[in-house]
Amino acid sequence: MQKNPFFRPARLAAGVLAGLLTGPLLAQAEGSIGIAQQFGIAYLLLDVVRDQKLIEKHGKEQGIDIQVEWRSISGATAMNEALLAGVLDVVSAGVPPMLTMWDRTRGRQNVKAIAALGSQPNYLLTNNPAVKSLQDLGEKDRIAVPAAGVGFQSRTLQIEAAKLFGKQHFQRFDGISVSLPHPDATAALISGASEISAHFSSAPFYYQALENPKVRKLISSYDILGGPATFNVLYTTEKFHKENPKTYRAFYDALAEAERIVKADKRAAAQTYIRVESSKLAPALVEKIVEDKENDFTIVPQRTFIYAEKLHELGVLKNKAASWKDYFFEEAHGGAGS
Incomplete structure (x- = not known):
């Protein structure tokens, strides 16, 4: 890397x-x-x-x-x-x-x-061309977050998952989330050479990642929370x-x-x-x-x-x-x- x-x-x-x-x-x-x-x-x-x-x-x-x-x-x-x-x-x-x-x-x-x-905002980014929305994230995808299941990014995803799939499935994305520091996750997403196909990223990291044409934004924390938060x-x-x-x-x-x-x-x-x-x-x-x-x-x-x-x-x-x-x-x- x-x-x-x-x-x-x-x-x-x-x-x-x-x-x-x-x-x-x-x-x-x-x-x-x-x-x-x-x-x-x-x-x-x-x-x-x-x-x-x-x-x-x-x-x-x-x-x-x-x-x-x-x-x-x-x-x-x-x-x-x-x-x-x-x-x-x-x-x-x-x-x-x-x-x-x-x-x-x-x-x-x-x-x-x-x-x-x-x-x-935090941006959920992906380098997987088949993923167009959160619903497209599957078992083969891996979402990099700083603290899987408990951090800001995971909790935000849990709120959105509950809205999309029901409260009983609020931890839907926890199973495909991995704990990885933002710098390492950014490098992995840009390289495309690891299992990481998505990254819930904060500034300045998403600015860097989006300079790569293969990386796209799926959703931001502002979208999930209804505005600036x-x-x-x-x-x-x-x-x-x-x-x-x-x-x-x-x-x-x-x-x-x-x-x-x-x-x-x-x-x-x-x-x-x-x-x-x-x-x-x-x-x-x-x-x-x-x-x-x-x-x-x-x-x-x-x-x-x-x-x-x-x-x-x-x-x-x-x-x-x-x-x-x-x-x-x-x-x-x-x-x-x-």
Whole structure:
């Protein structure tokens, strides 16, 4: 397999957690915050916050000096383990993994979302000329997703499968899904030399894949959810939220300012991403992605309640949310979320 310019080495959850435990423990201390993000342009707001030291800026406005520690972790499993172990204060992942944490920690750590990181679609791509729609995917096809059965992409497919084939068949595509990091899946789909015939892909990977004439889009997450919808969110425990009001407020205000900065100058925001992430992507491609009207870098949650509602109906979530505000802390409630 050829070297992929989007490649980031995968990290095992246990190894990441062990490594974090050897570092400074910043969790649950007013005036300090440990934040973990994953890789990709979906995390642009955090890159801007980091680059311009916005948490530190808003901390001073709150009358405190805030020590910020940034971590890069691949995968929601490692994120969640570190959060519950008290090693990290804030983690990031897709809406379904966050909802799983909210569901499983109710009455205990009471994990909730802080803010959205933006609405960006995921595209289900294929290189199989015989596949014209989801219904055409068969036993010989293999769908690459980051976390088969449980991640953002699989949960989104489960919602669509329930709509197409009935609730009892919501896991229809789980049997032909394989866990594969986006960079590897992109390379496999483009090469056509492996079992991978489909890939539920996020930015920037689907931009790269669609440059190949043999790759086509079948459906996007926006199609399934009925329009623009939040991809990734930030979340934390009730303990951190309650015991660190000034630090939490500074972080939230920093995110809000980052949104304004990105929307005011998208070209500069693209340059920030390249600089902070040491990205090897072509600047023109990064600018194209940031300026794409489908991608909205906003902290206001959009269509997250569809996941809460549908995954509860399918039995994935035990607890039923009355609205999106049930699983977001109150600082986010002022926006026109959903």
